[in-house]
Amino acid sequence: MRKRPWGFVVGGLLVALFLAGVVSSFASSHPDGLDSSLREGCTFDADDNITGGSCPAQREKEHEIGGPLADYGVAGIDNDLLSTGLSGVLGVLLTFAVAGGAFWLVRRRGPGEEVTTDRQPASRGVPGRE
Incomplete structure (x- = not known):
């Protein structure tokens, strides 16, 4: 009989939900490598707003x-x-x-959407098979 990995799938889903829902709150609020490189050359105020300098982040727009x-x-x-x-x-x-x-x-x-098994099919009236 074919085993379905439902326990593994449900366990993986629960771990992913925990990581996304709880652990993501502890992620760093500092910019990642891409954001950091886009902000190089700019000057910032106390609220982390760009106040001057020259960097690609100055051309940043809201999400379209x-x-x-x-x-x-x-x-x-x-x-x-x-x-x-x-x-x-x-x-x-x-x-x-x-x-x-x-x-x-x-x-x-499989044929006719049947679930296949590892065992040989039983004989169905075929002469010479038991």
């Missing part, structure tokens, strides 16, 4: 598309920890749904 999950948060939720955690959880669930649907579409199918 925007959306409910822009900037690692959920639009309309003022609590930063809750907003970040909820956006991570929604991202994991959306990714899991899309990937699960894609795998379901391309799964191997």
Whole structure:
């Protein structure tokens, strides 16, 4: 009989949800390598706004598309920890749904959608087989 790895899949989903919902709140608020390199050469005020200098970040614009999950948060939720955690959880669930649907579409199918087993099929009236 073919074993399905449901326990492994559910366990992985729970770990991903925990990491996205809880651990993401402890991520660094400092800019990553790309943001850091774009900000080189600029001067900043106390609120981290660009006040002068010359850097590519000065030409930064708001998101053109925007959306409910822009900037690692959920639009309309003022609590930063809750907003970040909820956006991570929604991202994991959306990714899991899309990937699960894609795998379901391309799964191997046997004749007539039957589940195959490792055992030889029983004889069905074939002479010489028991």
